[in-house]
Every structure is written in C-alpha cells, then in structure tokens.
Amino acid sequence: MKKVALTGDRPTGNLHLGHLAGSLMNRVQLQDSFDQYVMLADVQALTDYFENPQKVKDNILEVAADYLAVGIDPELSTIFIQSQIPQLAELTVYFMNLVTVSRLERNPTVKTEIAQKEFGRSVPTGFLCYPISQAADITAFGTDVVPVGEDQLPMIELANEIVRKFNRLYQTDCLKESEALLGKTTRLVGIDGKAKASKSLNNAIFLNDPPEIIKQKVQAMYTDPDHIRISDPGKVDGNVVFAYLDAFYDNAEEISSLKQQYSNGGLGDTALKSLLNECLQKMLLPIREKRRFLRKKDILEICINGTRKAKSVAAGTLAAVKSALGINFFNEMPMQGENLY
Numbered sequence: 001m002k003k004v005a006l007t008g009d010r011p012t013g014n015l016h017l018g019h020l021a022g023s024l025m026n027r028v029q030l031q032d033s034f035d036q037y038v039m040l041a042d043v044q045a046l047t048d049y050f051e052n053p054q055k056v057k058d059n060i061l062e063v064a065a066d067y068l069a070v071g072i073d074p075e076l077s078t079i080f081i082q083s084q085i086p087q088l089a090e091l092t093v094y095f096m097n098l099v100t101v102s103r104l105e106r107n108p109t110v111k112t113e114i115a116q117k118e119f120g121r122s123v124p125t126g127f128l129c130y131p132i133s134q135a136a137d138i139t140a141f142g143t144d145v146v147p148v149g150e151d152q153l154p155m156i157e158l159a160n161e162i163v164r165k166f167n168r169l170y171q172t173d174c175l176k177e178s179e180a181l182l183g184k185t186t187r188l189v190g191i192d193g194k195a196k197a198s199k200s201l202n203n204a205i206f207l208n209d210p211p212e213i214i215k216q217k218v219q220a221m222y223t224d225p226d227h228i229r230i231s232d233p234g235k236v237d238g239n240v241v242f243a244y245l246d247a248f249y250d251n252a253e254e255i256s257s258l259k260q261q262y263s264n265g266g267l268g269d270t271a272l273k274s275l276l277n278e279c280l281q282k283m284l285l286p287i288r289e290k291r292r293f294l295r296k297k298d299i300l301e302i303c304i305n306g307t308r309k310a311k312s313v314a315a316g317t318l319a320a321v322k323s324a325l326g327i328n329f330f331n332e333m334p335m336q337g338e339n340l341y
C-alpha cells in the first residue's frame with residue numbers, strides 16, 4: 001500500500017511563488033511515490049470570503065490550472081473540490097466536540113490572521129474553526145504526509161491531537177496521525193518584506209504573472225534602505241531579493257559569494273535584481289506556457305473525476321467514525337422487523 005499525501009489551497013486567487021517554494025515543488029515530487037490528494041479548499045476560503053462567494057468560485061479552475069501548469073499530474077494525483085464532499089463537513093462536526101474554544105484561540109497562525117483581517121471578537125465561528133475542518137480533510141484520506149509551508153504546522157499539531165483524542169475516547173484506530181513535510185523555503189517573504197507572501201496581502205509574484213509584471217515586482221522589492229551607493233555595505237538579512245535568490249536560484253555558492261560582496265559594499269541593487277529577474281523569468285516561462293494550452297472543460301473534468309474518487313474514500317472514513325461513535329444507525333441497527341424489547 002502506498003502512503004498517502006494530502007494538501008490543499010484556498011481558491012482565493014492564483015497561486016504564487018510562496019506556494020511553489022513551500023508546497024508545490026514537494027507535491028510534484030511526492031506524486032510519484034505517494035497516493036496524493038490535492039484539495040481545492042473552497043469551504044475554507046468561504047470562512048472569510050463568505051460575502052464574496054463569486055471570488056471563490058472564479059478561482060477554483062484558476063488554482064486547478066496552476067496545479068496542472070506546475071506539473072501536478074491528474075494521473076498521479078487526485079485533484080478534488082472540498083465543497084462537493086459533504087462527508088468532510090460531517091467529520092468536522094464530530095471533531096468540533098473534541099476541541100475547546102481556547103485551544104482554537106491559541107493557534108498562532110489563526111491569531112495572526114485574525115489580527116491581519118481585523119476581526120477582533122467578531123471573528124466568524126467558521127473561521128476560528130477552520131483548523132478543525134482541516135483536521136477532517138487530513139484524516140478523511142488516511143493521510144501520512146502533508147506537504148505545506150511553516151504556517152500550517154499548528155494545524156497539523158491540532159489534527160494529531162484530535163486523532164489521539166478520538167481514538168482514545170471511542171476505542172478505535174480508525175484515524176491516523178500525519179506529519180508535515182516542509183518545503184525548501186518554509187516561509188517565503190512578501191515582495192514588500194512582510195513575513196509571508198500571501199494572496200490576501202497582495203504582496204506575491206503569481207505563477208501566471210506576465211513577464212513585465214514579474215520585472216516590475218522584482219524592481220519594487222524591499223532591499224536595504226540604507227544601501228544608497230553601490231559602494232555602501234548592504235544588509236543581507238531581511239533583504240527580499242536575497243530571500244528569493246535563496247529560494248529559487250540553483251547555484252548556492254554563487255549566491256553566497258554575492259552576499260559577501262553585497263555586505264562588504266560594491267554590489268548594487270540593480271545588478272542583483274536583474275539576476276533575480278532573469279532567474280524567475282526562466283523558471284516561470286514554461287509554467288505560463290503550459291497554462292496557455294489548458295482548456296476549462298478539461299480542467300473541470302479532472303476536478304469531477306478527482307472529486308468522485310475522493311468522495312468514496314472520505315465516505316469510508318466517515319462510516320468508520322460513525323461506527324466508532326455508535327451512530328452508524330441504519331447500517332448497524334436491527335431494521336428488519338425485529339422487536340426493540
């Protein structure tokens with residue numbers, strides 16, 4: 001039996017370089033040896049985009065196209081749409097009993113997001129609970145490995161707590177613990193120097209950005225405001241251009257000597273940015289080209305087939321969960337005219 005990998009993305013916009021470094025590169029590798037599920041997390045996207053469901057809908061096929069463009073192969077990976085699998089919502093409901101509100105409020109990623117979105121105490125319940133829904137997604141497929149960025153570690157920790165609690169309380173082993181597989185770059189910074197490149201912060205280079213936009217974004221990258229003349233010594237730490245070169249430039253030795261030169265003085269931002277621009281243009285060109293030949297109809301069909309398969313697997317887990325809870329009534333109770341007493 002192959003081990004299972006699962007991960008997902010919120011269809012709130014196109015995928016970007018953060019996804020590529022944090023997770024997509026690993027998914028492309030994993031699909032050869034794992035039974036891999038890739039989820040379009042529209043239910044989760046609605047937890048904070050509930051006033052704009054059209055945006056979520058519009059981005060489903062966009063994100064699916066990004067998957068195919070980077071090399072996720074529907075023959076090897078099951079691409080599915082979260083909202084079309086009600087079993088996941090049902091599992092979420094059973095898991096909600098096992099998690100306290102204070103536990104959810106302690107989640108550092110959710111805490112940061114609540115602050116960013118300025119929710120305060122008016123945070124939608126669905127949003128606060130999305131890590132529980134993620135636990136349902138992960139466990140529904142018997143997941144072993146979750147290829148993600150660092151922001152997802154608290155989610156996997158919670159999922160494992162739920163698994164242990166469920167299995168202990170209901171004397172079962174129907175749920176499995178999973179572990180994170182972090183990408184080469186666990187958290188890619190935004191082009192503005194903010195801690196994380198993200199769709200919501202609009203500070204990312206997207207996989208389908210046209211060449212001129214990539215160039216503009218690289219030019220606008222935050223470097224070192226005190227590095228004015230080429231001869232000035234510059235800061236490497238917190239310098240976005242170096243963070244991106246570390247993530248995507250394949251000659252680490254060359255980067256390390258450029259860092260030396262930059263911090264001693266004598267290397268200008270323009271030369272550095274032009275090196276990064278060249279590197280990103282080269283990397284993103286084939287992805288953009290592949291995307292151009294994808295047809296909506298084919299992408300939809302891939303999602304339909306993947307969702308069908310994923311649904312039957314999730315249904316199996318849900319049945320086991322309901323049996324463990326003793327509420328798989330119609331399958332397990334005497335229904336054929338037997339007297340109750």
Ligand code: ATP
Pocket residue numbers: 007008009010011012017018019021022023147148149150151152185186187188189196197198199200201
């Ligand atoms: P949103 O702003 O809507 O939350 P996002 O850009 O944060 O979108 P998600 O869909 O939340 O993207 O994240 C999907 C996956 O990509 C997760 O595994 C996450 O860890 C990874 N990821 C997203 N952004 C980054 C990043 N900047 N660096 C590394 N990994 C990332």
Ligand code: MG
Pocket residue numbers: 198
């Ligand atoms: Mg996110």
